Amino acid sequence: MNVAALRGRVDTLVAHIPLLRNLGTEIIRIEFVDRSMLIAAQSLLAMVPMLVVLAAFLPHLIGTALEQVSQVTGFGDEAVRQVAGEVDLDQVRSETGAVGLAITIVSATSFGRAVQRMFERVWEREHVGGLRGAGRCFLWVGTWLGCLGVVNAVVNLLTDPGDALRPLLQIVGASAVWWGSSWVLLFGRVRGWLLLPGAVLTGLVQVLYGLGSAWFMPAYVESNAEQFGMLGVILALSTWLIGFGGIIVGGALLGRLLVEDPVIVRTVLRARTVLTRSR
Incomplete structure (x- = not known):
């Protein structure tokens, strides 16, 4: 089969399946790649520094935060140890100060x-900006991290590691978090039941992505770390976050298309x- 014939079949299939x-069409309209890259960039540039600064002022958080990052991304213990070794909490505390702490936390709302x-x-809704939008995003970031x-x-x-029930509970938990997140960030302008399919898709793929990452990320991170040091770990994290951003955008988009x-x-x-008739 040549390329032209294959393309013709694909066009026919697309023409007969509205979804x-x-x-x-929607991937182009929402600028899927740009949205995914933006979420990944903001995760790296805003959320990671915030976690480090919070860990400096609340030291018990550093172990918990890094452990969760390791579990979710599948980075492996070696990368976690390297990150922990690179973070000088005393230096962060001495150089940040109260104003720097406030700026770091507020910037995480990006x-x-x-x-x-x-x-x-x-969902083609008008953007809610100003103090109202910034305040909602600020509260959401803190609540989102707490819920995770x-x-x-x-x-x-x-559950214990390796328990068959563990992934199911993770999917349920992740779906619930994204269901609430989508409703909150849309300011309740979309009915909750319409947001549920997208949240379930996001939670499902997110957990599968994390499980798959556990297979290939440790070796990838260690290889990068050997070549580039801490920069290699950051590059690996950036790569992972791009996929994570794509899951969030794709889940929301496909969820809307399914309900419509x-x-x-x-x-x-x-x-x-x-x-109804059978009752």
């Missing part, structure tokens, strides 16, 4: 704003009618 046709703008772009910590603690409490797809909507309505 695929709309997906291609990650929240990037995620907020992504949700607004996907709670989910991680609950999963560790209820006419075939799926008709199927759900028919199923609801059948269930």
Whole structure:
């Protein structure tokens, strides 16, 4: 089969499946790659420094934060030890100060704003900016980190590593976090049940991404660290975050397309009618 014939079949398939046709259009409209890169960049430039500064002023957080990063990304113990060795908490405390601490925490809201703008772009809602938007993003960042910590603690409490139930609990927890996150950052302008499919997709793929990362990231990080030192660890983290950003954007976009797809909507309505009549 030549390229032209293959392309013709793909075009025919897309023409007969509205979901695929709309997906291609929406990927261009929301600027999928740019949104994913922006979320990844803000994660690296805003969230990571905030975690380091908070760990300097609240030392017990450094071990917990690095452990969670290792578990989620699959970086491995060697990378965690190298990061911990590079972070001089006494120096951070002496050079940051109260003003620097406040600026670092506030700047972390740039990650929240990037995620907020992504949700607004996907759902075609006007941007909520100003103090109201900044305040909501600030509260969301803190709550989001807290919820991730709670989910991680609950999963560790209820299951052991290798337990078959562990990934399921992680998916449920991640889905719940992103369901609430999307509703909060959209200021309740989209009905909750419409946001649920996107949250479940995001949570599912995010957990699978983390499990897959545990297989290839340790070797990749160690190889980068040997060549470039701490810079290599940062490069590996940046690569991982780009994929993470793509999961967030893709989950939100595909979730909307699913709840608005006419075939799926008709199927759900028919199923609801059948269930109603059978009662």
